[in-house]
Amino acid sequence: MDRIERPDLLAVSGVAKTFTMHLIGGALLPVVRDVAFHVAGGECVALGGPSGAGKSSLLKMVYGNYRVDSGSIVVRDGREAVDIASASPRRIIRLRQTTIGYVSQFLRVIPRVPALEIVAEAARAQGVEAGVARQRAQALLTALSVPERLWGLAPATFSGGEQQRVNIARGFAGNFPLLLLDEPTASLDAKNREAVIRLIDAKKAEGVALVGIFHDDDVRRRVADREIDVTRFAA
């Protein structure tokens, strides 16, 4: 019944993944099997389980970054349903441009591009008008306490924490219907953690589907509607 009102934006079923390490004698490293879950718009699902359970690998499979041995990862893209497990590179790139956002804890710095531009560009890439994109970028950087004097500078010289917050601002600047969060609050101070929680709540209110890894118990309890224990899918 629920499906009719809030259709799944992400449906994972029967997914299995094993790494074959050819450089160490073809050793097999099973990661997960029989993974099945779905996420509807407006909900935040936390992937739980100890380190090494495969949470991050699973997130990377959903993003198309890791290949899938079997099963399907179906993402709704407008009226189309796309199976990441079998989609062409071109299709996945388009999905990443319009539909799936990914926020990690690290910013791989784009040389020479100022912080404000990096964040605004993420919105512009999705068709947000330049002036609006800029305002949105300013609001996000302010919310995440990135000092205004840094906005015009390339983040290469920023502290680790400042880079991380620019990265989060960039991740939240777009209009992705599906947002993957890979420990976005790791090593943030309390004030900025609160800011990220507010950003996640705002996305949920907009109907965005979120899947995240949150090591901070407090954050997880406050943002996650459900938790999926990844050890259930241990291979």
Add this chain to the structure above:
Amino acid sequence: MMAAQKADAHLAASAVRRDDGEEQPLLSVTGLTKLYGTRVGCRDVTFDLWPGEVLAVVGESGSGKSTLLAMLSTRLPPTSGTIRYAMRDGVLRDIGALTESERRRLMRTDWGFVHQDPTQGLRMGVSAGANVGERLMAVGARHYGNIRDSALDWLGRVEIEADRIDDRPTSFSGGMRQRLQIARNLVSGPRLVYMDEPTGGLDVSVQARLLDLLRGLVADLGLAVVIVTHDLAVARLLSHRIMVMRQGVVIEEGLTDRVLDDPREPYTQLLVSSVLQV
């Protein structure tokens, strides 16, 4: 992965734009093979390249990647296989069946080729301005003032000071020569550019600047690119898709960050694990 994401954000924008209403590949390669007697230069390479898409061909020396590029750019006749290209009228034409004058016109206007060694792609005996202007004249530009303005504009876009326009590239540094070669290629508004190790001979700091510049230009202009490189970092930064070649054969291909972060073939795993992490 983040680097690829970044490339996606910058590059896919153009790919997607270009895709609209253009549901055919720009370049369609089938069964491309080059044999030197019994030795295989390159065997049975098949791929499509779409407008705005950047394809990196990676592999070590002798993997066949340079042979492949030479055939794609019509510098080397294939033993077998076909290369078809969507001409400006939208018709896919067999490149092997073009007349010599059609082929040369394509090379001068709709295609670019950036050599590793800029002295191969530039005329060293004439000024920077003439190097850029010459290609415009090849497509019919005749007004001196307009040609010089375009040359100035392009020198600016590749970050060469306007007051160097009358200097010969012999007086330029390696990085500047490479940027000039890029300007010379892009001034005619090509849709497809081949690049052979474009950052290969440069110091690391110069490489970073050039890569950054290339990435911006490729995205802004919506270029389709086939770039041959042995440098996986270059492939990660610039390309959407990778083909890994070994002993003349494509052994693995796919989305760039997937091939680099989750390589399947033993040889690809070796290549990826051999990169020094910084």
